[in-house]
Amino acid sequence: MDRIFLSPPHMSGKEQAYIAEVFESNYIAPLGAFVNRFEEEVKTYTATQHALALSSATAGLHLALRVLGIGQGDIVLASSFTFIGSVSAILYQNATPLFVDSDESWNLSPTLLKEAIATAPIKPKALILTHLYGQLSKLDEIVAICREEGIYLIEDAAESLGASYEGRQSGTIGDMGVYSFNGNKILTTSGGGMLISDNEAWIERAKFLSTQAKEPHLHYEHKEFGYNYRMSNVLAAVGVAQMEVLTQRVQQRREVFEHYQRALSGYEEITFMPELPQSRGNRWLTTLTFDRCDPAKVIAALSEANIESRPLWKPMHLQPLFADAMVVADGTSQRLFAQGICLPSGSAMGLEDVTRVCDVIQGVL
Ligand SMILES: Cc1ncc(COP(=O)(O)O)c(C=O)c1O
Structure with a gap:
């Protein structure tokens, strides 16, 4: 594959x-x-x-x-x-x-x-x-x-x-x-x-x-x-x-997101990154968190199926580089980092690719 x-x-x-x-x-x-x-x-x-x-x-x-x-x-x-x-x-x-x-x-x-x-x-x-x-x-x-x-x-x-x-x-x-x-x-x-x-x-x-x-x-x-x-x-x-193709690329990334959302809509433990009502994101990456499943397991299963995915960004205040830095935090980004992953979201992805990714995720869940 x-x-x-x-x-x-x-x-x-x-x-x-x-x-x-x-x-x-x-x-x-x-x-x-x-x-x-x-x-x-x-x-x-x-x-x-x-x-x-x-x-x-x-x-x-x-x-x-x-x-x-x-x-x-x-x-x-x-x-x-x-x-x-x-x-x-x-x-x-x-x-x-x-x-x-x-x-x-x-x-x-x-x-x-x-x-x-x-x-x-x-x-x-x-x-x-x-x-x-x-x-x-x-x-x-x-x-x-x-x-x-x-x-x-x-x-x-x-x-x-x-x-x-x-x-x-x-x-x-x-x-x-x-x-x-x-x-x-x-x-x-x-x-x-x-x-x-x-x-x-x-x-x-x-x-x-x-x-x-x-x-x-x-x-x-x-x-x-x-x-x-x-x-x-x-x-x-x-x-x-x-x-010349920016408008199209935004539309394509949003469609990739919508495919994921539809395919995984039955899983209550999944939460996608929200979109504020007054905004229209470009859905550069489709990202989601799992409530009851270790995201490392999902990443490993995807990797096994030759699919690249990644954890969400590790917050700056948790980086060794910034161990002594000032921060006002309430644990939100720490939780997101622990529970979330980024899914393949390229604008050239077809529906079959999204389905291939979702099949692996569903297998883990
Ligand atoms: C949120 C954010 N800020 C800054 C950068 C830095 O961009 P560049 O690689 O063009 O320096 C990136 C990406 O690499 C990014 O994702």
Whole structure:
């Protein structure tokens, strides 16, 4: 039986033609027409004013913190239930993370966010909010808290490109947002990211820092240090081809989720990640928890059947790296980690593949 992967790349078919155009123009080096075009496509799709194509979403989050002047001695709030890439930039900037647990949405809890702000030793400067597995957080409440407290909101929309909240695209609702185009995301450029904002000055500053902070001289002149974080024109060509099918990819991932939901609807011990009523997730990954069954058994049985699956993210406050970090937690993400798994969710998955996965799960249950 062929292996079923968790979230493999799904090409539109135009990628190689666009890469050929790059080679014909010989703009192989970073920057070129496709980088601009990719940024324009993302701006148009998400209705955002400014976008910067980068080597990764991690780079985008790093630039966001640097642009906001966050550094040593500053506290940055962050979702604890997430991937390390959401929060590495806090460490790059020598700032201090304050992790906040999830609620029944599986995403960050506004109640615990308030508690974290109230009990923090100094006022936090920013919040990095992850929209996990492509599902939106409680943005109304979280935005209101951040505005009231004067805390910058950075949306980690690495997993949620194409998802929306009250009709607005994920990543565009806070002060800045990032998307990831790494190999397992809903769209991929093999590796890449994008920083977006309606604030032109921030994106211009991020652009300057992402290209080695070169002063505007003919020779190379530097007053401060920057990074080599821009996306190459070759990869941007892949991104442009992928953007053409984003709407379709969201629909396909949602259909994969619906197949799973239908096939496993008879099992009371299964709970799928919820979708907030005012949102439309991209269902990047279909995720679920088991009440009475050890998820390790399900993962092992799937692996035996040549099917890839994974536990849910291990919360940051449980990582050895953050053993001494500040956290406001009530056990929600710890429980989700202990009970949940991610199922194969690629947009090219057919109904037969979903059925194959469900047969194995049903066998274990
Ligand atoms: C929630 C989240 N944040 C950040 C990242 C980092 O993205 P990148 O690999 O593009 O740096 C990822 C994925 O890798 C992610 O899933």
